[in-house]
Each structure stands twice: as structure tokens, then as C-alpha cells.
């Protein structure tokens with residue numbers, strides 16, 4: 617018994633130390649999601665991505681899917697904007713009504729994650745960094761009366777329209793430069809301000825694959841994207857050191873065709889098979905078994921942020937959180 621005493625004393629100390637940590641309501645909860653365009657699961661698994669690996673070591677990596685139910689009512693093209701909108705709203709295209717990249721008529725009745733957060737708790741700070749302007753002006757629908765007429769607290773996008781700072785070249789190297797700018801701004805802003813909810817969208821990987829298909833050039837662009845994620849992850853770690861509780865999610869919007877890797881849009885297995893990386897370690901079986909879908913990301917983020925989603929909104933969501941339900 618005597619030998620057990622120090623152990624018991626140690627345990628008592630440990631449990632008493634836990635008490636203040638248990639008061640998690642006091643800890644600011646934040647989330648950032650990063651979308652790297654058009655990287656199939658087999659490519660992200662093949663190419664060295666040390667930054668994604670570091671995030672996954674804290675939480676997890678799993679395959680996931682886009683495209684809705686194959687052959688069913690919710691089947692959604694494996695195209696960029698429909699994918700982003702599925703992520704943002706937690707619904708498939710039969711609801712959000714974004715079927716292609718242009719000439720869109722989004723159905724804003726299905727609220728996106730920014731509208732939900734801004735509506736439920738206007739004190740939370742939101743930010744968006746994007747290599748494609750339409751993500752904010754069309755899909756999120758910032759400032760549109762039909763989309764809730766809300767404003768994000770900070771944005772950095774539209775650089776693709778600045779042909780002086782980013783002269784357009786046929787090889788789309790300007791998109792690479794814009795991705796650099798977007799990632800730099802996101803990392804700096806997160807480090808300095810710690811916004812509550814942030815979206816970072818990086819495009820260059822998809823452009824390279826469309827132009828060159830599977831192979832070294834595409835793989836190089838994936839490694840560069842990983843390095844950009846690393847800068848944002850470093851900013852998140854700085855904020856965590858200040859006592860904030862951060863969730864980071866990195867994902868893609870679609871895979872690519874199996875023959876050349878240049879195309880996407882169809883319902884083949886490689887086009888539908890995606891992946892999700894997160895630093896969250898309390899992952900449910902849906903995540904670890906590879907059954908998660910892009911529509912699960914918004915419910916997961918809202919769970920982490922402890923946002924009480926209005927029932928009329930949550931009951932329309934096709935996705936469910938991939939985090940384990942709260943212990944308390």
C-alpha cells in the first residue's frame with residue numbers, strides 16, 4: 617500500500633489540475649478551413665505533404681467523398697463551385713442549386729456557415745481569403761439581401777482581376793502568385809487577429825492538373841500547396857499558444873478523371889474520392905471509416921464553435937458532424 621501512496625497522490629494532483637481546464641466555455645473556440653482545389657485522394661497520399669502530415673498527427677486524415685448519392689436525388693457534379701457550395705451549406709446541389717462554375721442561381725434558403733455564425737452570434741469575427749472572387753460575392757453571397765445581407769469582418773480576394781499586379785500568362789503562373797498572396801495574408805491575419813471563422817481557398821493545383829494532367833508538375837503544385845497550408849498552420853499554432861482552441865480542416869472539392877487527370881465533373885470513383893485532414897482528435901467512426909462527405913465539414917465546424925444552429929437550418933443539412941459528440 618505504501619508504494620501506492622505517491623501514485624495516488626500524483627493522481628489526486630492530476631485530477632485537481634484538470635479542474636480549470638474543464639471550464640472550456642471560457643476558452644475561445646476558433647476554426648479555419650482550407651480548400652485546395654482538385655487533388656484526388658491517391659495523389660495527396662502519394663506526394664510528400666509534411667505540413668498536412670503534421671496536422672493529421674494531431675488529429676487525423678481520412679478519405680471522404682463529394683458528388684452526393686451516386687445515381688440518387690442528391691447526385692452533384694464533381695465541379696468546383698458545386699463542391700464549395702456543398703462545403704459551405706452542408707447540402708448537395710439539389711438544394712443549394714449550384715451546378716456549375718458560372719451563371720449561377722444559388723438557393724440561399726440553405727444558409728452557409730458564415731451566415732449561420734453571423735446570425736446566431738454577430739460578435740464572432742469572420743474572414744475569407746480566396747483566389748476566386750465569386751466565392752464571396754456569389755456563393756457566400758455577402759451583402760446580398762436574399763442571402764441574409766451580412767458582411768464578413770475581413771476579406772482578401774479579387775486579385776485575379778488585378779492584371780497589373782498579377783499579369784495573366786497562359787501557363788497560369790499568376791494564379792500561383794495569387795495563391796502565395798492569399799496564403800500569406802491569411803497567415804498574417806490569423807496570427808495577428810485570431811478570427812473566429814476563416815475560409816482560405818487556393819486554386820493553383822487544379823489549374824496545373826487541367827493543363828498538364830497527372831505527373832510531376834501536378835505533384836510539385838501539391839507540395840507548394842502543402843507549404844502554404846504550413847504557413848497558416850504555423851499561425852494557428854501561435855494562436856493556440858495564447859490559449860485559444862482551434863480547429864483546422866483541410867480538404868479538396870473533387871478528384872480527377874482516372875485516364876489523364878486533366879478532367880473532372882463526372883461520377884467516377886476517382887472524381888468522387890476526396891480526403892479531409894484535421895487537427896481534431898475526437899473523431900467519430902464516420903470520419904475514421906472514410907464515410908465522411910464534404911457536406912459534413914460545416915456541421916463539424918459549427919459543433920466545434922458551439923454554435924446553436926437554428927432548427928429550420930440544421931434539419932435541412934445533408935451532412936452530419938464527424939466529431940464525436942460532446943462528453944458533457
Ligand SMILES: [Zn+2]
Pocket residue numbers: 653654695696697822869870
Ligand atoms: Zn475544383
